[in-house]
Amino acid sequence: MSNVSGAFVTTDLISVSDLAALVRSNTAGAVVTFSGDVRDNDHGREVLSLSYEAHPSAQALLEKVANQIAGEYDVLSVAVAHRHGDIAIGEAALIAAVSAKHRKAAFDACTALVDEVKAQIPIWKHQVFADGTDEWVNCA
Amino acid sequence: MSNVSGAFVTTDLISVSDLAALVRSNTAGAVVTFSGDVRDNDHGREVLSLSYEAHPSAQALLEKVANQIAGEYDVLSVAVAHRHGDIAIGEAALIAAVSAKHRKAAFDACTALVDEVKAQIPIWKHQVFADGTDEWVNCA
Amino acid sequence: MAVTVRFFAAARAAAGVNEVTFDSSSAMHILDQAAALHPKLGQVLPQCSYLLDEVSLRDLSVVVSDGSTLDVLPPFAGG
């Protein structure tokens, strides 16, 4: 029986260990986590600071995506958190955690969860570079 | 430049957050972790207790596998720990962590790292079941 | 009563405002008016998707009623 242990769109710090703890259980043999962290560089340019903006519907859509993945894969539990607002270099913007009886399902579901979050959740990344320029990522 | 941040064969508790912290850096955009945890059941039978035995060469071979994966994938850092001795239900037996600039390499390398550890490291699992029987796993 | 158009992320940056109101008409006509008012939007809108009262809107010939909200969403870049 799959379930979603948590789906959070938040301005708070998010941590791998918190999300791993949410999905862990004595029946789960495998826990896979992904942490998407803010880098100090992008396409060879130094990133000074970074912020994410979330649409008001982001929370509901993140819950929907988590439920979709929990239903499609043979996993025990799914949790996901996307942070918005200003995020310091090295901190996590997106964390996903999946538990399953066996590792292949956990890896596959975690990969798909991250892919779907990137595709479906209305969140935008704004980068300020050391050269004084800035950009909204994916928006030419 | 890939490197191995740690490879440990140990009787101590091992934690996802410790290994994730070892591989994390400001240039890494993605950190993927795997935790192989001791389950309270196997093939439908209740597991009471579990221990791992490690061959004296396990430490050196784990370092070799970690280096092999760090060299084969476009990743920034790799860390892996395998616990042996008695392990309580729910605790981790194997933890792998990989950082990379981009998530696909991190997922692929972490999956391969776990596969290679299972294939190449001389470590054995002994399970005691609630019905009083016991088994060395993979040894019919 | 009017139609509220809300701009997000790069669309807000291009428009220079968070939101603007128009009289009811087709989504296409409303967006054309917005681009006329805020010329930089012209580069961003072709990449955008739209929500009409929080539901995905693909057919821009649909008439947006007074009281409705049309959201302008640039390509997502979460994660």
Place this chain on the structure above:
Amino acid sequence: MAVTVRFFAAARAAAGVNEVTFDSSSAMHILDQAAALHPKLGQVLPQCSYLLDEVSLRDLSVVVSDGSTLDVLPPFAGG
């Protein structure tokens, strides 16, 4: 001086001992002698791999010298 055979995991459980010593001869002959002494080993040995002084040994016709150690490794089950 003799050959030391070390048993691990299921092989140790089957042998009932951690290690045993034999006179130098081929690995195959040494393992046959071990199986004769500890009959339960007969079921485990066909699944095992071997290390001769910590190096993988595939050709069991190799003669194991006095002072060497032959490790008997059941199928790995880490992770």
